[in-house]
Amino acid sequence: MTSFKAQILTPEGSLLDEEVTGVKLPGTMGSFEVKTLHANIMSTLEVGEVVVRKATGEEQHFAITGGFVEVVDNHLHLLAEAAESVEEIDVERAKAAKERARERLASASEDDSIDKKRAKKALERAENRIKLAADVTVSTQ
Helix, strand or coil: CCCEEEEEEECCEEEEEEEEEEEEEEECCEEEEEECCCCCEEEEEEEEEEEEEECCCCEEEEEEEEEEEEEECCEEEEEECCEEEHHHCCHHHHHHHHHHHHHHHHHCCCCCHHHHHHHHHHHHHHHHHHHHHHHHHHHCC
16 A cells, blocks of 8 residues: 655654554544545644554554644645644543633633633543543553
């Protein structure tokens, strides 16, 4: 099977730079998969899971907090606000973040729409990380 080059970049650096056969992405208009010789595309991404199908046959999963993806001439560049390999998720930290976000939502006043939006996004990110970490635990057992 033919492959293409994929990169996952965050402000902290590169998480992935290798040959792959497919990348499943959480697009803001719905999830989609990029495969070899995909048409050139640019899309925004939501909080969710990125599944990378490596040319070696193995899969790698990442939790992302949103960003952009660009596919040009059989090269995929994913720019994420934050991303981490699912195996590296600190579940206890994610649970604490989820609880803090819930507390902020419960205590935010009606006038405080900015804090409510931030708390909702934080809750969404924490729930995504917890879910993906649980999925990996189940699939490796």
